[in-house]
Amino acid sequence: MSEGTEGAGERKTATVWDNFLRISMREAGVAIALVIIVLFFSATAPYFATPENFLKIFVQIAINTVLAAGMTFVILTGGIDLSVGSVLALCTVVGATIMVREDLSPWMSIPLALLACMATGAACGAINGWVCEKWKLPSFIVTLGMLNVASGLARVVSDNSTITGLPQPFVDFGNQIYFGVLPSIFLIAIIVILIGWFILRFTVFGRFVFAIGTNEEAVRLSGHNPRVFKIAVFTISGLTAGIAAMVFLLRLNVGSPIAGIGYELNAIAAVIIGGTSLSGGKGSIIGTLVGACILQVLATGLQLLGAEDNVKPIVIGTVIVLAVVLDTYRNRYLRKLEAR
Amino acid sequence: MTTDPHEVAPVLEADAAAWHDDDTGPILQLRGVGKRFPGVVALRNVSFDIQRGEGHVLLGENGAGKSTLINLLGGLFPPDEGSIWFNGAPYSPASPLEAFSKGIRVVHQELNRLSNLTVAENLLFEHLPSRRGLVNFREMNRRAAELLAEVGLDISPSTVVSRLGVAQMQLIEIAKALAHESKLLVLDEPTATLTSKEVDRLFEILHRLKERKVTTLYISHRLQEIYEVGDRVTVLRDGQHVTTEPLKGLAIPDIVRLMVGRTVTDQGVFREDIVPTGEALAVEDLRLTETSPAIDFSVRKGEIVGIAGLVGSGRTEAVRAIFGADPKASGTIRVNGRPVAIASPKEAVAAGICLMTEDRKQQGLLLEMSCAENITITDLKRLSRKGLLDRAKENAASERLVAGLRVKTPTIFQKVGTFSGGNQQKVVIAKWLYRGSSVLICDEPTRGIDVGAKAEIYELMGQLAAEGKGILVVSSDLPELMSICHRILVFSNGRLAGEVPRAEFDQNRILSLAYEEYGRVRGN
Structure with missing residues (x-):
């Protein structure tokens, strides 16, 4: 290959800064929206801008953030996972069942429960992915099936009852608050988001997640097997459902077969508001975190403003659609920017 | 008037x-x-x-x-x-x-069918007989039966279209044209x-x-x-x-x-200096289906072999089967003399074959991703350690290829979707150069590309051949093939109808071969 330099004259060597700008444009829009919403409620809603209120919000977004982190992986490849809510329920009863055993010391049962939750969730996710790829089925259908299966299993495992009496050290850790405003479960959510961000941004696997969502056929014709990666993203989504189950247990101290109903829709909403495209290939997990924040800030803010409970879903539903509408404008703007 | x-x-x-x-x-x-x-x-x-x-x-x-x-x-x-x-x-x-x-009614080659509806619904879709917004099924089926009789199709109007064969669909399309x-x-x-x-x-x-x-x-x-x-x-x-x-x-x-006699304005240069050596790619007894004719040919190192034929003559299907992109019924493929089992593109790439697909946008590129990301997708292992991407390495490798191929872009982070056809094709070439392979299959490498970029792509092919790679070029542009190839294989109606060496290149002869099998079907 000739190392021709004549063509390079009209091309400037790209800087790290260019790349940073290119990647952060997506998050910037949602982050600005969050800031505006927070400022709005701070100005209008009584008690909104208080440490206690932020603490409350952080506690409330933890579960959804963890679920949405895994969901981001699936949606980035162009799939969807409707099963995370009931997989979470299954994992809470599995984890709680282990932790309430009298014959195990807390220092034995807690790590064991954590492992069991993660393994159960990952197994459900792996089955989702494998079934989708084996028979080339849409993930919507397969995970809708898993939603019901996992929910049924949760009832079987728990014998249709809630499980209480978790070990005290576990409950104490769940109530822990650092620096006055950072609850332990929120920190867990942040760690999950950071790990997800690292994987998507810096690993070969992350690159494939984006590439498959952009054009799966091109990835296949570039000499790779997209199916392996697609099974992996569902496994990740299941795994985060397992972690979210632990967060659920830390927060509510009870394992329940009817936990997590509707959680999958909140997770999807967070991902979408965060700027990730449902058709795959475009988006970011930091956006997902911001999306989860926007959802909860709206809910809390409206409550503090004295809005009726019935009004909240109307506003939140409108915001979800609005976010996607704005996203199309942002994409158009970005495209124009690129085409310069 | x-x-x-x-x-x-x-x-x-x-x-x-x-x-x-x-x-x-x-x-x-x-x-x-x-x-x-x-x-x-x-x-x-x-x-x-x-x-x-x-x-x-x-x-x-x-x-x-x-x-x-x-x-x-x-x-x-x-x-x-x-x-x-x-x-x-x-x-x-x-x-x-x-x-x-x-x-004006156009019956397209690609059939526009509503697969899950019935024959009658397909036939009368534009003007379904109806009363107060409800479809009048009896009237619809009656009229459909008339139309089917007219084209001599002996099927029930209530058959679901997805069950029909291609020929029947073609007649349905014609019946549809008769309906109005x-x-x-x-x-x-x-x-x-x-x-x-x-x-x-x-x-x-x-x-x-x-x-x-x-x-x-x-x-x-x-x-x-x-x-x-x-x-x-x-x-x-x-x-x-x-x-x-x-x-x-x-x-x-x-x-x-x-x-024939297309104007030859953007002709490539034939590299007289390259003397093909040993076998790079051999294809033996390749059959796409159990009943299709066997395809046998080989490409030597340093040789550029063209594949000519009409669109739909089986050229693209053959190279896709070689690459493992579509399944094949049988066939032996050897790369550099070693037989390789290819069931998917992954194995083909591992064996040293690459395919630049006919459809750049749908099959070749990640349009919404950057130029660098498109280039390195063929081999991410090389720039990673323990699964972590080395971006500095990635950027350096991309910069080098982008400069070498003279891809016109402000930065390597530009999305390839914004590139012109010629530049997109260069990115496709770059991604396979980055991977490094001994056999390059190019399906319509210059389609939709301006004259200047065409010349550059021909030049590149010459260079790659000089480096000892075996190159297979599928093209509808006959003068293009005649200008750069050592040999031209001619496909006709799914068969490899013949092979023309450079000394005997002649548009008339090649086109006659390309049309050969179509004449026989009608018994002429």
């Missing part, structure tokens, strides 16, 4: 209506029609007439502009210049529906998938239509059959009008002569 069709003045709606019943003069007039796509001029100053009630045949090589012309008539897009007059009035349909309501009286029926290769019995049936229908004064515009690769349906023929070449004349008195060799 009261108006001069050359005059392209805006015409009032009312005037247009006044001409509606004008039944003298040509039904369709094209005046200076031109159409450009990014990087190519598809049609250039095309003018000809189609007479009322005649069977008009449209001929031309691949890429001569036939499809563009049909799509203009079918209302898929408007011409960039010139005017079209239909039935005495200016014709500029905004949509296929408008084209169809004005009386059209003034001009455009048939794009209607016989490509029909058996000789079905073809006879089709011709019978066309003759009946002719008695009803329906004009037909007929496109076919099977030159023998055009005499049965055509009165006059128009030949296009390189997007330009060559001739329109009566078919009577024109023999097949005359027609082939009119079609």
Whole structure:
């Protein structure tokens, strides 16, 4: 290959800064929206801008953030996972069942429960992915099936009852608050988001997640097997459902077969508001975190403003659609920017 | 005629209506029609007439502009210049529906079917018989049965369309055209998938239509059959009008002569200095299906071998099967003398074969991703350690290839979706150069690319051949193949019809080979 330099004259060597700008444009829009919403409620809603209120919000977004982190992986490849809510329920009863055993010391049962939750969730996710790829089925259908299966299993495992009496050290850790405003479960959510961000941004696997969502056929014709990666993203989504189950247990101290109903829709909403495209290939997990924040800030803010409970879903539903509408404008703007 | 069709003045709606019943003069007039796509001029100053009630045949090589012309008539897009007059009035349909309501019906090669609906629903979809918004099923099935009888299809109107074969679908499409009286029926290769019995049936229908004064515009690769349906023929070449004349008195060799001789402006340079050595790729007894003919050929190191043939002759299917992109029934493939089992592109790439697909946008590139990401996707292992990407390494490798191939882009972080066709193709080449392989298969590497970029791509192929790679080029551009190849393999109707060495290159000979198998089907 000739190392021709004549063509390079009209091309400037790209800087790290260019790349940073290119990647952060997506998050910037949602982050600005969050800031505006927070400022709005701070100005209008009584008690909104208080440490206690932020603490409350952080506690409330933890579960959804963890679920949405895994969901981001699936949606980035162009799939969807409707099963995370009931997989979470299954994992809470599995984890709680282990932790309430009298014959195990807390220092034995807690790590064991954590492992069991993660393994159960990952197994459900792996089955989702494998079934989708084996028979080339849409993930919507397969995970809708898993939603019901996992929910049924949760009832079987728990014998249709809630499980209480978790070990005290576990409950104490769940109530822990650092620096006055950072609850332990929120920190867990942040760690999950950071790990997800690292994987998507810096690993070969992350690159494939984006590439498959952009054009799966091109990835296949570039000499790779997209199916392996697609099974992996569902496994990740299941795994985060397992972690979210632990967060659920830390927060509510009870394992329940009817936990997590509707959680999958909140997770999807967070991902979408965060700027990730449902058709795959475009988006970011930091956006997902911001999306989860926007959802909860709206809910809390409206409550503090004295809005009726019935009004909240109307506003939140409108915001979800609005976010996607704005996203199309942002994409158009970005495209124009690129085409310069 | 009261108006001069050359005059392209805006015409009032009312005037247009006044001409509606004008039944003298040509039904369709094209005046200076031109159409450009990014990087190519598809049609250039095309003018000809189609007479009322005649069977008009449209001929031309691949890429001569036939499809563009049909799509203009079918209302898929408007011409960039010139005017079209239909039935005495200016014709500029905004949509296929408008084209169809004005009386032009196009039966496309790719069938537009609603797979999950019944035959009757497909046939009458545009105007379902209904009462107060409810479909009148009895009336619909009755009319569908009539139409099916007319095209000689012995199937129930309530059959679900997805159960039908391709030939039956083709006849359904023609029946659909009959359902609504059209003034001009455009048939794009209607016989490509029909058996000789079905073809006879089709011709019978066309003759009946002719008695009803329906004009037909007929496109076919099977030159023998055009005499049965055509009165006059128009030949296009390189997007330009060559001739329109009566078919009577024109023999097949005359027609082939009119079609060949595409202008050679963007010719590549043949590298005389390269002497091919040992075998790079060997394909033995390759069969796409159990019953398809066996394909055998080989490519030597340093050799550029062309594959010519009409679109749909099995060229693309063969190279995709070699690459493992589509399944094959049987066949042995050797790379550098070693037999390799290829069931998927992954194994092909591992064995040292790469395929630059015909369809860059859908199959070759990640349009929404950056230039660098597109280049390195073929081998991420090389720039990673323990699964972590080394971006500095990635950027350096991309910068080097982008500079070497002279890809015109401000930065390597630019999305390839914003690139021109030529630059996109260079990115496709770059990604395979990055991977490094011993056999390069290029399917239509210069389609839709401007002249300058074409020359650069030819030059690159020469360089790669000089480095000892075996190169296989599929192209519809015969002069292109003749300028850069050592040998040309000619596909015809799914068979490898022949091989022409460089010393014997001749457009006439190659085209005759390409048409060979299509003649035999009709028993001529």
